Amino acid sequence: MASILISSSEKYSGKSSLCTGIGIILQNKGYSVGYMKPIGNMLVDVNGVLSDEDAEQMRRVFDLKDDRNHITPILLTDNLAEDALAGVEKHFDKTLADAFSEVSKDKDVVLIEGTGGIGGGAMYGLSDPQVSSILGTKMLLVTRYDSVYAVDRILCDIELIHDPDMLAGIILNEVDESQMTYVCELVVPFLKDKGIKVVGVLPKDSTLRSVPISEIVEDLHAEVLAGSEHLEELVEHYLVGAMEVNSAIKYFRRNPGSVVITGGDRADIQMAAIEARVKCLVLTGNLQPSGAVLGSADEAGIPVVLVRGDTMSTIGRMEGLIGHARFRKEHKLDRMVELIENNVDVDGLLSIIGL
Incomplete structure (x- = not known):
């Protein structure tokens, strides 16, 4: 043996x-x-x-x-x-x-x-x-x-x-x-x-290195709020939306095919991510986004998912998913x-x- x-x-x-x-x-x-x-x-x-x-x-x-x-x-x-x-x-x-x-x-x-x-x-x-x-x-x-x-x-x-x-x-x-x-x-x-x-x-x-959004939803025990028909899209990177909005748009556009993690109360970052056509939005803190954000995401075909954990713990989980x-x-x-x-x-x- x-x-x-x-x-x-x-x-x-x-x-x-x-x-x-x-x-x-x-x-x-x-x-x-x-x-x-x-x-x-x-x-x-x-x-x-x-x-x-x-x-x-x-x-x-x-x-x-x-x-x-x-x-x-x-x-x-x-x-x-x-x-x-x-x-x-x-x-x-x-x-x-x-x-x-x-x-x-x-x-x-x-x-x-x-x-x-x-x-x-x-x-x-x-x-x-x-x-x-x-x-x-x-x-x-x-x-x-x-x-x-x-x-x-x-x-x-x-x-x-x-x-x-x-x-x-x-x-x-x-x-x-x-x-x-x-x-x-x-x-x-x-x-x-x-x-x-x-x-x-x-x-x-x-x-x-890529992972379907559905796997992210499963691993994070997330609730899908919008874009449920696009959960099999693949993502290769994650980004953290924690900057001012003008910088965020440039940051998101330089990294297509990404999932953006940001607080559920950051409507400005959420709209910037949607405008930049990211693959998915992960909102932390169990904070519901506005109807305008969900409507824009649905129109753009971008899944929005909600998690209970804070941003740092969500980043930790994402690190174990994407790229491995x-x-x-x-x-x-x-x-x-x-x-x-x-x-x-x-x-x-x-x-x-x-x-």
């Missing part, structure tokens, strides 16, 4: 989407695929049972029948943090090893998803390198290439991996098209000279698989982990 732990330099690097895509490719090759997220940090309630959002997604995608407590044996609750700070011994090594033994049964390969950034969970003795050592598996490091400073992050991450043989390789993710030649001709050879194997360079992709590949739509799965097959040395990676 083979296994690999997919880690990342920071949150939203793309490790969940890569874990999903690699798993589907392995299934298509005829392998029986298991999945484990040892430490759950995105807690959700599933029929009264606490679970992890990523783990629930993988259960659906891979049709897993394993017990939730084995797929994600440790949940990062407030009580766990307090116990760690108080020095309470939890014996997590045995907990992880026992759970891994269960999810590995009758599997050819187990994909293990790390927690946030590579150092996440270190206060519990559960950073990704520590988990990899406990489970005796190699690591694949995923880094979002947003600038050349991504190289600094990679080199710092490598310092956390004490055993060089533990690293199977790295994947540079979301590389802008304008940077692709630079990355392939300069960054990849530089890392190779440092003894770091780059197994893939994935381009930034609009299909994976949550696979609620089949076309995103297909596109991720295509990108991996075209840009990652899958066979080389499988050879490294023993498949």
Whole structure:
């Protein structure tokens, strides 16, 4: 049985989407695929049972029948943090090893998803390198290439991996098209000279970064006030309307295809967004807009949705939605698989982990 732990330099690097895509490719090759997220940090309630959002997604995608407590044996609750700070011994090594033994049964390969950034969970003795050592598996490091400073992050991450043989390789993710030649001709050879194997360079992709407005409505538990017939429109960016109106119009026009988040009492910003033909308006604070705003939005075909939370909490939720590949739509799965097959040395990676 083979296994690999997919880690990342920071949150939203793309490790969940890569874990999903690699798993589907392995299934298509005829392998029986298991999945484990040892430490759950995105807690959700599933029929009264606490679970992890990523783990629930993988259960659906891979049709897993394993017990939730084995797929994600440790949940990062407030009580766990307090116990760690108080020095309470939890014996997590045995907990992880026992759970891994269960999810590995009758599997050819187990994909293990790390927690946030590579150092996440270190206060519990559960950073990704520590988990990899406990489970005796190699690591694949995923880094979002947003600038050349991504190289600094990679080199710092490598310092956390004490055993060089533990690293199977790295994947540079979301590389802008304008940077692709630079990355392939300069960054990849530089890392190779440092003894770091780059197994893939994935381009930034609009299909994976976009999200339908209906998904925003669902995730924010929002009420649709206008434009309900346009909820399947895709958006790639979010903007915050918190400036004076003349600046807002210019700001919105420079960023077409965006959703604008603003207070329900900011009629001036709402009308500016409608005039600029943004894709959607998200109004915060549970404050109803004027009839004029709703009438203008309906006429322009722009959905207006209302949320109870304040602007800052809504921005936090939006950050987790837009620009990050949550696979609620089949076309995103297909596109991720295509990108991996075209840009990652899958066979080389499988050879490294023993498949």
